[in-house]
Amino acid sequence: MKIIGCDFHPSYQQVAWLDTESGEVREATLAHENGEARRFYESLRGPVRVGMEAVGNTLWFERLLAGLGHEVWISDAAHIRALVVRRQKTDRRDALHVLELLTSDRFPRIGVPGPEQRDTRQLLLHRHKLVRLRARVKNELQHLALNQGVRRKRKLAVRWYWMLRSNQPYAPRPAVRMPGSPSHSVVAV
Numbered sequence: 001m002k003i004i005g006c007d008f009h010p011s012y013q014q015v016a017w018l019d020t021e022s023g024e025v026r027e028a029t030l031a032h033e034n035g036e037a038r039r040f041y042e043s044l045r046g047p048v049r050v051g052m053e054a055v056g057n058t059l060w061f062e063r064l065l066a067g068l069g070h071e072v073w074i075s076d077a078a079h080i081r082a083l084v085v086r087r088q089k090t091d092r093r094d095a096l097h098v099l100e101l102l103t104s105d106r107f108p109r110i111g112v113p114g115p116e117q118r119d120t121r122q123l124l125l126h127r128h129k130l131v132r133l134r135a136r137v138k139n140e141l142q143h144l145a146l147n148q149g150v151r152r153k154r155k156l157a158v159r160w161y162w163m164l165r166s167n168q169p170y171a172p173r174p175a176v177r178m179p180g181s182p183s184h185s186v187v188a189v
Contacts, residue, residue, distance in 0.1 A: 002044055005099030006052040007091045008061065013037060014091035016099040025099070027092065037061075041068055051102040053077040053094075054110060059118070072112075075101075079108040 004017040016027045030037035041048075041064065048070040052058070054077060065072045075098075081089075083106065084097055101107040113121070145151070 001047045001049065003099060003102050004048065004050045005095045005097070005102060006050055007094040007098065008052050008055055008058055009091070010057055013061075014095040015040075016092075016095040018099060018103060027095065029091075038064060041065060041070065044068075044070070047071070049073060049102065051075065051098045051107050053080055053098070062112075063115075073102070073107060073109050074112050075108045076110055083108070 001020045002017055003020065004015055007014040011033065012029055012031045014027070014029050016025065018025050028040070030040050041050075048065075048068075050065055050070055051073045052075075054074050062072055062074075080094075080098065080101065083101065084093075098107070
């Protein structure tokens with residue numbers, strides 16, 4: 001079995017690995033852009049366990065390892081850092097420390113949601129952002145209408161809502177000059 005401690009960064013990763021058959025420990029820096037990391041993990045044969053800290057933008061890497069049949073263990077970065085004796089932090093030391101935690105069965109593993117659950121969470125997050133955006137646009141439209149002296153309350157947004165729901169092009173009413181506005185602006189009623 002090969003056990004790999006990985007310190008992951010957006011453009012590269014520092015790895016330290018142990019071959020349990022030979023007892024050999026090796027280290028390397030693997031770049032992501034040129035495919036070096038992909039080639040390294042594809043070249044590994046037999047059972048492989050990769051331990052890493054939970055950081056952002058690792059989904060592609062986790063999917064790569066799962067597709068190759070490698071076991072991925074993820075831990076909270078704060079818990080790993082709390083187990084470090086030495087204060088000075090480097091990528092090389094981080095990778096060796098993760099490897100040491102994996103080999104001594106002290107790796108503080110966390111649960112990771114499956115691909116379906118991650119996709120569902122991503123869709124919910126995207127929907128939440130769209131709902132917030134819609135509310136912000138409705139509030140801005142209401143503000144613009146109030147500045148022009150048009151007070152429609154909910155009716156202002158209802159017309160836009162049904163236009164978007166039906167995918168019909170919106171045909172606004174003819175423009176009318178609003179008396180009393182400073183420049184007699186033209187607005188749709």
